[in-house]
Amino acid sequence: MTDFRLVIVSAGVSDPSSTRLLADRATQRVSSLAEKRGHTVTTTVIDLRELLPELPAAMSSQLLGPRFTRAVDALVRADGLVVASPVYKAGLSGLFTSFFQVIDNDLLIGKPVILGATAGTARHALVVDEEMRALFAYLRTLPVPTSLFASTEDWTDKALGARIERAGRELVLLMESGFARAVRDESWDSYQHSYGSAGGTELDIDLSSDMMRLATGGSLRDSDDDPFDPRRA
Amino acid sequence: MQFGIMSVSDITRDPVSGHTPSEAERIDAIVRIAVHAEEVGLDVFAIGEHHNPPFFSSSPTTLLAHIAALTERLQVTTSTTLITTNDPVRLAEDYAMLQHLAKGRMDLMLGRGNTAPVYPWFGQDIRQGLPLALENYNLLHRLWREDVVDWEGQFRTPLQGFTSTPRPLDDVPPFVWHGSIRTPEIAEQAAFYGNGYFANNIFWPKEHYQRLIRFYRQRFEHYGHGTQKQAVVGLGGQSFIAKNSQDAHAQFRPYFDEAPVYGHGPSMEDFEKMTPLSVGSPQEVIDKTLTFQEFFGDYQRQLFLVDHAGLPLKTVLEQLDLLGEHVVPVLREELEKRRDPESPANPPSHADLVKAKYGDAGARQPRPNANRGDNVTGGSPYQDSETEVSAYPTL
Structure with a gap:
């Protein structure tokens, strides 16, 4: 039995929001499926609308305000994510992409994610797979195979419930696998990081790197090729 | 503890008057600002280096030599000197010359520069910024300490038998901040060489700097230059002072809101909360500045940014008056009271470095031998060389 920390990121801005509704339905499925399998689930919701006042500073100066900081802290600890965005003008909401552009590249490596979007028309259905999936591939997350998309007509269609069920189960299985934790334990160093990245958790300093050798009076050249390298003496 | 000002040399439209100073006006203004810094009792003037408009300071040593000539006590320095796009050979020459003209009243701070298009103008590539900075300093360090340097690296053309002239004043290299x-890696390099470490302390929350300053102190001790408390730390900061908090906010707001880098972003109030910016009465600026010592430990140099974002010369001079009269004297007294006796009060001056190298003996004054037409044959190019070559190959 595991206690899973599930984080929901919703970019819906109306209240009530159909985007938030989609995220909540997925979250409920994840929770009940996980509980049936003997786990507990703790959920944290990041309503991106509440981060709007801090967004200009975050985007222009990389200054994260208190709400952004809390959101990043929740994401660092997350075992799984449910993310959902409305589709505007045939693309993801600017708020949604802005949020994920601001956070560190290595914050979500290996974490399983349910991708969801809502729209006023079914013609936007591929935004999840063509745009959102690419963003989460860049972030090296593990999106579940089933994408969620709900346009107006889907809300009355049982098929949406079936897809939510399927995506929920996929997320639970991926969380159970412990993939993200195993990646962190076994091959974290093989991903690119910078000092203070991964939400301020990446603080190891490798004193034996080539750059550190250069920092301490050494050379980048191979000492055998370099007649002046002090290491040859 | 040294207090001073640092300028990035931006030429920015004054958002209140709508006036954009000409390059000539701004260059005249910066000289007056530097001279006034000494008049109000500040210790340090630092100028940045940029190679693109809207900045004027492409040639910091020329400006600083002029300022040194107009002042008597003021320490002139940089914020920063680009160790990436400048040839370290030119840096060795230019700053040694400045050191002679300023009679040692100078030091310099090295930085990488983060404007990608500038690098190719100087034949470099920003993607190599870090190794460039590290390797270039390794060479600069030797050029000031060895009369004749043989050197080969990744970036610059190799040197055979090169002597950087003039040799540093009293044969004691200028103090360097990284x-x-x-x-x-930069903190490590500063620690390895026993140089100073400076955190600009302007845009980001203190946690960013806190970690690296701690790391620098630990590594400074590791390399045997002294204890962690003896490591030499400098900090930036940004202030705008008026008689009371409301006036300070009202006067500074239009400049803040349109400032380069952070303008049109966070609100001034948020920026004050999240960063070291202090806008307010002298007491408020004092209180906030004192928190730096609590966060980072005893440090030796505090530089304030006061002349950016289009603030007119008159306002900048008034800011200096307020700093010099109401803020710095209180900070000096309070920080001196708080200072652990183990921590140095000031960064090393030229006189300190001369004393450390020679004790009570006279400093070396390099005198060149007659021109040999090259720099490769023979021993040292200087008369007091210990490695004279006694015999030349004969046919």
């Missing part, structure tokens, strides 16, 4: 806010 500026960085997020790169452990």
Whole structure:
């Protein structure tokens, strides 16, 4: 039995929001499926609308305000994510992409994610797979195979419930696998990081790197090729 | 503890008057600002280096030599000197010359520069910024300490038998600060050589700097230059002072809101909360500045940014008056009271470095031998060389 920390990121801005509704339905499925399998689930919701006042500073100066900081802290600890965005003008909401552009590249490596979007028309259905999936591939997350998309007509269609069920189960299985934790334990160093990245958790300093050798009076050249390298003496 | 000002040399439209100073006006203004810094009792003037408009300071040593000539006590320095796009040979020559003209009243701070298009103008590539900075300093360090240098690296053309002239004043290299806010390698290099470490302390929350300053102190001790408390730390900061908090906010707001870098972003109030910016009465600026010592430990140099974002000369001079009269004297007294006796009060001056190298003996004054037409044959190019070559190959 595991206690899973599930984080929901919703970019819906109306209240009530159909985007938030989609995220909540997925979250409920994840929770009940996980509980049936003997786990507990703790959920944290990041309503991106509440981060709007801090967004200009975050985007222009990389200054994260208190709400952004809390959101990043929740994401660092997350075992799984449910993310959902409305589709505007045939693309993801600017708020949604802005949020994920601001956070560190290595914050979500290996974490399983349910991708969801809502729209006023079914013609936007591929935004999840063509745009959102690419963003989460860049972030090296593990999106579940089933994408969620709900346009107006889907809300009355049982098929949406079936897809939510399927995506929920996929997320639970991926969380159970412990993939993200195993990646962190076994091959974290093989991903690119910078000092203070991964939400301020990446603080190891490798004193034996080539750059550190250069920092301490050494050379980048191979000492055998370099007649002046002090290491040859 | 030294207090001073640092300028990035931006030429920015004054958002209140709508006036954009000409380059000539701004260059005249910066000289007056530097001279006034000494008049109000500040210790340090630092100028940045940029190679693109809207900045004027492409040639910091020329400006600083002029300012040194107009002042008597003021320490002139940089914020920062680009160790990436400048040839370290030119840096060795230019700053040694400045050191002679300023009679040792100078030091310099090295930084990488983060404007990508500038690098190719100087034949470099920003993607190599870090190794360039590290390797270039390694060479600069030797050029000031060895009369004749043979050297080969990744970036610059190799040197055979090169002598950087003039040799540093009293054959004691200028004190060097390494500026960085997020790169452990730079902190490591500063620690390895026993140089100073400077965190600009302007845009980011203190946690960013806190970690690297701690790391620098630990490594300074590791390399045997002294204890962690003896490591030499400098900090930036940004202030705008008026008689009371409301006036300070009202006067500074239009400049803040349109400032380069952070303008049109966070609100001034948020920026004050999240960063070291202090806008307010002298007491408020004092209180906030005192928190730096609590966060980072005893440090030796505090530089304030006061002349950016289009603030007119008159306002900048008034800011200096307020700093010099109401803020710095209180900070000096309070920080001196708080200072652990183990921590140095000031960064090393030229006189300190001469004393450390020679004790009570006279300093070396290099005198060149007659021109040999090259720099490769023979021993040292200087008369007091210990490695004279006694015999030349004969046919």
